[in-house]
Structure formats: C-alpha cells, structure tokens
Amino acid sequence: xxxxxxxxxxxxxxxxxxxxxxxxRFASLGAHTILADLDANVGEQVAAQLxxxxxxxxxxxxxxxxxxxxxxxxTAALAPAGRLDVVVNNAxxxxxxxxxxxxxxxxxxxxxxxxxxxxxxFIKAALPHMLPHRAGSIINVSSVQGLVAARSSPAYTAIKxxxxxxxxxxxxxxxxTNSATxxxxxxxxxxxxxxxxAVPPGFSHCCTAPRLTPTxxxxxxxxxxxxRRPSRISRWLLMAEDYCWRSIEVQSLIGVLAxxxxxHR
Numbered sequence: 001x002x003x004x005x006x007x008x009x010x011x012x013x014x015x016x017x018x019x020x021x022x023x024x025r026f027a028s029l030g031a032h033t034i035l036a037d038l039d040a041n042v043g044e045q046v047a048a049q050l051x052x053x054x055x056x057x058x059x060x061x062x063x064x065x066x067x068x069x070x071x072x073x074x075t076a077a078l079a080p081a082g083r084l085d086v087v088v089n090n091a092x093x094x095x096x097x098x099x100x101x102x103x104x105x106x107x108x109x110x111x112x113x114x115x116x117x118x119x120x121x122f123i124k125a126a127l128p129h130m131l132p133h134r135a136g137s138i139i140n141v142s143s144v145q146g147l148v149a150a151r152s153s154p155a156y157t158a159i160k161x162x163x164x165x166x167x168x169x170x171x172x173x174x175x176x177t178n179s180a181t182x183x184x185x186x187x188x189x190x191x192x193x194x195x196x197x198a199v200p201p202g203f204s205h206c207c208t209a210p211r212l213t214p215t216x217x218x219x220x221x222x223x224x225x226x227x228r229r230p231s232r233i234s235r236w237l238l239m240a241e242d243y244c245w246r247s248i249e250v251q252s253l254i255g256v257l258a259x260x261x262x263x264h265r
Contacts, residue, residue: 002030013091064118089119
C-alpha cells in the first residue's frame with residue numbers, strides 16, 4: 001500500500017517550486033492532494049497532470065491571506081472523505097534582495113500577511129478537524145533565514161523567524177499528546193499523534209524567487225553550501241510528516257540539509 005494511501009493533504013503555494021514538488025510527491029505516494037495557489041493557470045495544469053497519471057489531485061485557487069479562500073480549501077479537502085491529515089504551509093512572499101533602507105511598508109505587509117498570517121489561517125482552520133481524532137500533521141516551511149540572519153532580506157528573515165516561533169507555540173499548546181510515554185513503538189500506529197513542525201529547506205532555484213546577485217548568492221552559500229532542487233527538498237517533508245514533535249526540532253533538520261548529519265536518512 002502506498003505510504004500516504006487514504007490520507008488527505010493540503011499544500012499551499014503548490015503551483016511552483018518547492019510547493020509543487022511537495023504536492024507531486026505526496027500525490028505519488030497515495031495522498032489525495034489539494035493544491036492551493038494564486039496562480040490558477042499553472043495550478044490547474046499541475047493538478048491535471050497528476051490526475052492524468054491516475055493520481056488524486058484537486059486544485060483550489062487561494063490567497064492564503066484571505067480567510068474565506070482558506071476555508072474554501074479546507075472544504076475541498078474534507079469533501080472526499082470528511083478528513084484532513086496533512087497541511088503544508090509553504091506559501092510565502094519572497095522579497096527582492098536589499099537592506100532595510102529599501103524595504104517598503106508594502107513589502108513588510110505582504111511578507112507578513114502571506115507568510116505568517118497565511119500559515120496562521122490554515123493552522124486555525126485545520127486544527128478543529130484534527131484534534132477530535134488526535135491525528136494530523138501541520139508542517140510549516142520555514143527557511144535557513146528563520147534560524148540565522150542573512151544580508152539583504154530584512155522582512156523575509158524577520159517573518160521566517162516569526163513562523164518558527166508560531167510553530168513552537170502551537171506545538172506547545174496542541175502537541176501535548178506527543179509525550180514520550182505516548183509515542184507508540186509501532187510506527188504504523190503513529191497516525192493518531194498530532195504533529196507540528198517547521199522545516200528550513202535551504203536555498204532552491206525557483207521561478208518565483210528574485211534573481212540572485214553575486215553578493216546575495218555568496219551570502220546564501222555561506223549559510224547552506226549547496227542549492228537544492230525542489231524535488232529533493234520535498235523528501236524532507238516526508239521525514240517531517242513522520243517525525244513526532246512535542247515542540248519544534250528545526251536545528252537537527254538544518255544539520256541534515258547542510259550535510260552535517262545523517263541521523264534521519
């Protein structure tokens with residue numbers, strides 16, 4: 001049986017890049033995958049391509065900063081079987097490369113409403129459908145810049161730090177069933193645990209990201225020495241979907257991405 005058979009997963013920002021790779025991998029492993037994105041043309045194409053290979057995929061146009069749009073995605077996810085197993089908050093507003101003197105109020109506002117408030121909306125909408133079953137995974141796609149500082153990205157760095165903080169807070173409030181005494185030894189029965197985590201995927205080539213200047217590229221590589229393909233990054237989301245957090249363990253994940261640890265491979 002496929003690893004994610006009979007599960008229902010929502011992936012935001014699923015039309016391009018990392019989000020698309022996550023959605024494709026989840027669908028290939030048996031999940032009914034709901035692709036949410038503002039780009040309806042590409043999003044519909046991706047979903048149709050998945051369905052053409054007999055995979056289950058549904059596209060829903062969504063502005064993650066709009067609560068009504070978020071609720072429509074949740075409704076679409078519940079339609080097939082009345083359940084919701086996984087939410088991946090991947091949608092983010094990626095700013096241009098410049099320092100705080102050039103960061104406009106609009107840039108700060110969009111970064112906040114899409115990256116942080118969007119994740120908040122999906123967490124709040126998903127939890128009521130997970131808590132009664134004591135089951136589910138909520139994965140927030142953070143960033144290396146959610147752990148350490150980097151040049152030329154003040155709004156993005158600040159908001160990704162905030163996303164890690166939000167994840168930790170929600171994990172403490174709702175991940176209490178994940179105490180060591182309650183984690184079953186049989187991995188097949190782990191589905192009842194509520195898991196919350198943040199994944200810092202490192203740097204990836206993506207058509208929606210601003211073009212890197214030589215200085216910005218050097219700065220990125222000083223944090224993570226290799227750029228990742230979105231398809232490779234999607235593998236770490238499966239690790240996050242399996243991993244049981246009471247609170248968030250982002251540092252160990254970034255070690256794996258940097259090639260400094262093989263503990264979870």
